[in-house]
Amino acid sequence: MNWIIKIFIALFFVAELCPQTLNNGSFKIARLKYAGGGDWYNDQSAEVNLLNFVHRYTNVKVDSRYQFVDLSSDEIFSYPFLFITGHGNVVFSQDEADRLRLYLENGGFLYIDDDYGLDKAIRREMKKVFPEEDFVELPFSYGMYHVVFDFENGPPKTHEHDGKPAQGFGIFIDGRLAVYYTYESNPSDGWTDQSVHKDPESKREEALKFGTNLVVWALSQ
Numbered sequence: 001m002n003w004i005i006k007i008f009i010a011l012f013f014v015a016e017l018c019p020q021t022l023n024n025g026s027f028k029i030a031r032l033k034y035a036g037g038g039d040w041y042n043d044q045s046a047e048v049n050l051l052n053f054v055h056r057y058t059n060v061k062v063d064s065r066y067q068f069v070d071l072s073s074d075e076i077f078s079y080p081f082l083f084i085t086g087h088g089n090v091v092f093s094q095d096e097a098d099r100l101r102l103y104l105e106n107g108g109f110l111y112i113d114d115d116y117g118l119d120k121a122i123r124r125e126m127k128k129v130f131p132e133e134d135f136v137e138l139p140f141s142y143g144m145y146h147v148v149f150d151f152e153n154g155p156p157k158t159h160e161h162d163g164k165p166a167q168g169f170g171i172f173i174d175g176r177l178a179v180y181y182t183y184e185s186n187p188s189d190g191w192t193d194q195s196v197h198k199d200p201e202s203k204r205e206e207a208l209k210f211g212t213n214l215v216v217w218a219l220s221q
Contacts, residue, residue, distance in 0.1 A: 027051070027062050027063065028063040028080075029051065029215075030078075030083065031044075031067065031082075032082045032110075034084065034096075038087060038089050039086050039087055041068065042085065043196060044066045045193045045196065047083060049193065050191045050208060050212075051064035053191075054216075057148075071092065071099060071100060072099065077106070080107075080109060081108075081215065081218050083112075085113045085188050086118055087116050087117045088118070091125065092125045094128060100129050101130065104178040104179065105173055108178070111179075111180050111214055111218075112181040113181075113186060114186065115189065116186070130171055138177075147213050148213050149209040149210070155185040156210050157184070158186045158187045158189055158206070161184050165184060166184050167182070167184060168182050169182075187207040189207070190203050190208065
């Protein structure tokens with residue numbers, strides 16, 4: 001299917017299901033601040049560039065400022081999309097874990113991108129949020145991989161890390177993808193200014209297209 005037609009179809013669903021996002025406000029992403037010593041704040045141009053790309057290729061109105069929010073704050077409920085990244089340790093208090101669960105159970109979406117070294121900690125801490133759930137790997141046929149741009153092999157391999165295949169995992173609430181986690185993929189590095197990681201333009205465009213799929217899928221859910 002032509003990608004322009006796919007954008008039209010995807011945004012039809014966004015407009016039907018989330019009219020307040022398109023008509024009365026701007027879609028925004030908040031970087032989630034966490035304890036434990038990991039660099040939650042790294043690469044602050046990532047969300048800015050992604051949101052500008054989304055605005056350029058869709059009719060989603062965006063607020064493309066870099067914004068962050070503390071998990072202990074009620075501000076998390078002001079954002080439809082939270083983003084976690086970093087290289088090191090992550091620690092949620094039980095109150096923070098409960099608050100994140102409440103956010104997700106009420107329609108919020110969390111995207112986690114392992115920037116290298118995050119995997120063990122994020123799996124441990126997400127068990128505090130959903131003790132009864134495990135991350136499940138999404139099949140390549142899953143709709144998010146095709147909603148606007150086609151990713152026939154799932155998440156892109158933006159950075160090599162340990163040379164393992166890129167993987168995408170999810171946690172579902174009543175059939176809705178509420179948490180999405182990329183491992184050995186690191187598309188958010190491809191969203192940053194070219195001068196940061198010096199990725200080829202083709203890699204950056206691929207990563208930004210993938211991020212656009214994430215945004216549109218989150219809105220359409």
